[in-house]
Amino acid sequence: MPKKKKIKKKVKNNKKVKIIKTKLKSVSKNQEKNNTIPGQEEKPEIKKIKKQPTEKRIYNLKDFVVYPKHGVGKIVAIEKANIGEIDIQFYKILVEKEKLTLTVPINQQSKLRPISSINQINKCISILKTKPKIKRTMWSRRAQEYDQKINSGKIYELAEVVKDLNKNTDIIADQSYSERQLFEKAYERLKSEFEAVLKTNPEEVQKKMDKALGRMNISESENKE
Numbered sequence: 001m002p003k004k005k006k007i008k009k010k011v012k013n014n015k016k017v018k019i020i021k022t023k024l025k026s027v028s029k030n031q032e033k034n035n036t037i038p039g040q041e042e043k044p045e046i047k048k049i050k051k052q053p054t055e056k057r058i059y060n061l062k063d064f065v066v067y068p069k070h071g072v073g074k075i076v077a078i079e080k081a082n083i084g085e086i087d088i089q090f091y092k093i094l095v096e097k098e099k100l101t102l103t104v105p106i107n108q109q110s111k112l113r114p115i116s117s118i119n120q121i122n123k124c125i126s127i128l129k130t131k132p133k134i135k136r137t138m139w140s141r142r143a144q145e146y147d148q149k150i151n152s153g154k155i156y157e158l159a160e161v162v163k164d165l166n167k168n169t170d171i172i173a174d175q176s177y178s179e180r181q182l183f184e185k186a187y188e189r190l191k192s193e194f195e196a197v198l199k200t201n202p203e204e205v206q207k208k209m210d211k212a213l214g215r216m217n218i219s220e221s222e223n224k225e
Contacts, residue, residue: 057109059091064115064196067102068153070095072115072192097192115196116155124159124190128212132164143178150186155193161186166213 059065063075077092091109093102104112116124135142146165149157165183167175175183187209194205 057112057114058106059109059112059114065091065093065112066115066153066155066193067093067095067104067112069151070098070100070102071189072097072196073102076101097188113153115193118197120155121194121197124155124194125208125212127156127159128163128166128209129214130163132166133160139176139178143182146182146186150182150189155190158186158190158193162190162209163213166215 059075061075061078064072065075066072073093073095075091076094078089079092080087080089082088089106091102091104091106091112093104093112094100095102146161149161152158162183165175165179165186167183191202191205191209194209195202198205198208
């Protein structure tokens with residue numbers, strides 16, 4: 001009877017050894033797979049250097065786009081160039097308000113956005129109709145916040161700046177010089193996008209915006225009435 005017990009113990013030990021061996025094999029296989037990943041990732045990286053990566057959004061000639069720091073522009077050309085043995089495609093964008101032509105590589109078009117939809121324009125009009133937010137912080141800090149919103153490229157933030165700095169009048173004495181500068185910058189940026197989306201003349205767009213803002217010089221026709 002004691003001999004049989006020893007045999008059973010040996011069988012159990014053999015099973016444990018087999019289990020450990022199989023585990024070690026699976027671990028070594030995983031290590032081999034993991035070791036091959038860095039080598040596999042290097043190949044596509046080399047290809048990306050030779051070929052210009054592109055983004056999903058593709059704009060066409062004569063499309064209107066918004067470049068955050070400069071506002072609405074029109075794509076006047078799509079050109080190619082070879083820089084450092086790399087073929088690069090880029091957009092030529094004319095910002096008419098600033099008389100500026102931008103060169104934006106297609107793989108950096110994340111800086112661009114398409115012009116707003118009619119629904120977004122309507123939401124902007126509803127923002128312009130709301131009461132301005134009065135902040136008690138120092139003007140220098142507020143001016144910095146307004147400037148950041150203007151250059152964000154976000155149309156709702158632009159509409160908020162126009163609404164907050166609007167004085168319902170064209171009298172220069174009612175605004176400081178810096179306030180008026182920021183207001184005019186935001187107003188013109190918003191107006192240019194309204195023009196591109198609504199496809200109407202600047203005078204009609206101004207009437208629409210001034211009416212929403214409750215400005216005194218809404219239009220000559222309305223003043224006569």
